[in-house]
Amino acid sequence: MEDVCVIGAGSTKYGKLEDSLADITVQSSASAIESAGIEPKEIKAGYISNVFGVADKQVHLGPVVMSNLGIPERPSLSIESACGSGSVSFREAFANVAAGFYDAVLVTGVEKVTHTGTEWTTTYFSYCSDFFYEGQAGASFPGLFASMARAYLAEFGATEEDFAMVAVKNHDNGLLNPKAHLRKKITVDDVMRSPVVASPLKLYDCCPFSDGASSVILCSKKFAQEHGGDYIKVTGSGRGGSPAALQGRERITTIPSTKIAADAAYRMAGITPRDIDFAEVHDCFTIAEVVDSEDLGFFEKGQGYRAARENRTARDGDIPINPSGGLKSKGHPIGATGVGQVVEVYEQLTGKAGQRNLKNVSTGLTHNFGATGASCAVHIFESV
Structure with a gap:
């Protein structure tokens, strides 16, 4: 298996964007290509993650992106796995580079939904659940x-x-991230006084609907070394699944797919959770980050909330979680989220995160799931 590296990364701002779905995809892709210091013609394939292209009247997005980059002859693959689409797209690209099919590929995730309004956006999101048992039932x-x-x-x-x-x-x-959707300082009292969305979750417990695109260039180690730019290694990759409907699980205070994907990624990397310096995890709601931190092995089951209370997941804590601001503050353009997490890890491990840069980090982890964790992918990265 070929060693796989990330050689470049780029992203649009997350939030309410005016440009079209195709335009923001090309913008982030071009940014990643420039970051990598390569020419578009050096890209051999594209992996595009998107869920609701129909909302902007553009499905089959891959060929549109490759054409606009001037490489229409390059094959592309459009991937949908609900909120976990970006990490699944990254996984497929990783597997193809590792297998030696391509020496350099583009991975782009994108979503544009805010223009549809809250009612339609909420409806679209409900299609990602087990609709018969969950979304259709309200x-x-x-x-x-x-x-x-x-x-x-x-x-x-x-x-x-x-x-x-x-x-x-x-x-x-998120205040330190110029591309974050919600750059607003809040307090515990602000959260507690915010409107109840679904008890016990309140408005500030929930991530926003966001537009945005994020892109990375994946390549073989040989390609990275020949091009001489900054790169990081992908040392672990794992995927897992859970029963689609929440009611089908033995316990709803854990997400089985996270544990399966994390175990596989740790095994591939040859490390344990204790070796991870920081992580970008799927915090679509505050409860999700607490559960994620346990299922990923950072804390014992039932201790994640204590870690949050004791600031152990803060920037200067035992295991910084979501230095980008996470879905909660950075935003959640669902097709882009998993790729955006990789962008953050790349920038952290190459010292390009500006004010966000953590001190003395060499190993990062990304965790991204779809729906309530029906599908999940975990990736581990190391600096060189």
């Missing part, structure tokens, strides 16, 4: 994650203020 994603939060509070004795600490920490991180 169970929105806030409602489903609220069920997880309520069960967690009852099982482990956490408080709603503990969840609020996650939001406060991620907003603090």
Whole structure:
């Protein structure tokens, strides 16, 4: 298997964007190509993650992007895996480079939905659940994650203020990210006083709907060394699945797909959770980050909320989580989210994160799942 590296990364701002789906995809792709110091013709294939292209009247996005980059003859693959699309796209690209099919590929994730309005956007999102048992029955994603939060509070004795600490920490991180959707400092009291969306989750427990695109260039180690730019190694990759409907799981205070994907990634990398310096995890709701931190092995089950309370996941804590601001503050353009996490890891490990740069980090992890964790991918990266 070929060693695989990330040699360049780029992203648009996340938030409400005016440009078209195709335009923002090309913008982030061109930024990643420039970051890598390569020419578009050196890219051998494209992997494009997008979920709701129909909302902007553009499906089959891959050939459009490759054509606009001046390489229409290059093959492309469009990938949908709900909110986990970006990490699944990255995984497919990783596998093809590792197998030796291509020496350099483009991975781009993108979403544009804010123009459809809250009602339609919420409806689109509901299609990512097990629609017959959940969305069609009126169970929105806030409602489903609220069920997880309520069960967690009852099982482990956490408080709603503990969840609020996650939001406060991620907003603090987002203030340092010029491309974040919500650059706003908040307090625990702000979270607790914000409108209830689905009890016990309040408005500030929830990530926003966002537009945006993120891109990276994946390549073989030989290609990276020949081109002489900054690069990082992909040392671990894992995928896992869970029952599609929340009701089908034995416990709803854990996400099986995360544990499966993480175990596979750790095995491939030959490390343990203790060796991870920082992580970008899927915090679509504050309860998700708490559960993620446990399922990824950073804390024992039922201790994630204590870690949040004790600031152990802050920038200067034991294991910084979501230095980008996470989905909660950076934003959640669902097709782009998993790729955007890789952009953050690349910038952190190459010293290009500006004010966000963490000190003394050499190993980072990304964790991205779809729906309530029905599908998941985890990747591990090391500096060189």
